Amino acid sequence: MNKAIRYWNPHLETLPRESLEKLQLTKFKRIFRWAYDKSRFHRALYQEAGLHPDDIRTMEDVRRVPKVEKSMMRTVQRKDPFPYGDALCVPLDEVTEFHQTSGTTGQPVYQPDTWQDWEWFSECWATLLWAQGYRPHDRVFLPFGYNVFVAFWTAHYACEKIGCEVVPGGVLDTQARILKIQEVRATAMMATPTYVLGMADAAQKKLSLNPASDLEVRRITCAGEPGALVPSTKRRMELAWGAKVFDHAGATEIGAWGFECEAQPGGLHVNEAMFLAEVEDLETGEPITEAGRPGKLVITALDRMAQPCVRFDAKDIVELSDEQCECGRSYRLLPRGVFGRADDITKVKGVLLAPSAIEDVVRSIPGFGNEYEVVVDKKGDIDHILLKVEILEQNTSAAKELEARLRTELRVKTNLGYDIEIHPYGSLPRYEVKARRFKDLRHKGDE
């Protein structure tokens, strides 16, 4: 095999735009018909909109197809067949992989995949890893908890597909992971930007190791947070590790849809042979096709079959570019990648956090008042959440127990740890119009 070949798929990655768009329309028609025929949920949704598969002929028709939101999937999954509900398009016997979303915005959404879906998901990852320079000689260390969250599972299989040697760094703690990277002389790694920086910090402070000179990791792929396309964060990571750092974008319900290539163009390519990415105006929902205008991403996974992802409202903020990347791919670029969320949900330590989830917990415990304040900031390079709550006067003697309960319930509900400050009742700010109880101070120096 010629390892110098730049593209994992020289056919698809360099298709002329016109051919690529025809391929996308062909695939969209196919997945739409599949969902219509096999999923009661999708068929009802489309019938309500007066759409039949034969009605989809052009991209303008595609834009008439109703979007699907995560909240709809939660309703779907209360129905049979357990646990996926009636958006499932294959017999349960054909489902071979279970994963779920983090559940920080509500009830987790379960994601079924068949062998074919899993091969397809891995293929998307193989495309991006090859584009970032991964080759069979790489020894790739994966420092993530192999569990119900999809995270880097398919990256693992993509590495195998490419022919890399995969070192699973599952339940090891941070120091043990760093020592294992050193011991096996890993050449590449994947993690959230927060963890990449946290590992570098731990290596220096706790193990007296300089990752840039004492370790051999020269290629890092990030996911879960936008940091790898935030210039200052990318720079910090690359300096700390002496490695090239690349971004990628994906989601449990969608797949690995975007990637930064080795040319590091300051944005993400959309894998347009496997996904259709549309951008909509945030206010009006009108399609945006021109470059440089931020909007909301609506995305279709064109080949995912068990639980189709058709015009999924990803709530990611992106903008299109007309620039041709020097890598030669015809896949369109999204400058800055995903640079925001359409609602107030934010990512902390790689986990989606909705302020409303915190509010729900605080106000479910009778000993606390209604007011609270959340401050997300960096302690060094690590995200840190401070939660301030008020205790009702009659409960002050039980403050420790209440704090312990709050901490536990927050962990369960949001999958995150918090520093908690308990304040006397009446001491936190009161708001008359719009409250600002959630303060994210992490990016105040980036502008």
Next chain:
Amino acid sequence: MASRVKEMGQLAQDLYDQSESFPAVNRNTKRILASIEVLRMNLEQVSD
């Protein structure tokens, strides 16, 4: 290459159809069929 992938698919499908009472062949062939489908996607041509 696309035509050879199609042939592989037909061969694997034949094996699968014959292997209902032979789990080791049946399950491995089913998995091969999944991989062949991804091969097909990789070589898909534009339809007009």
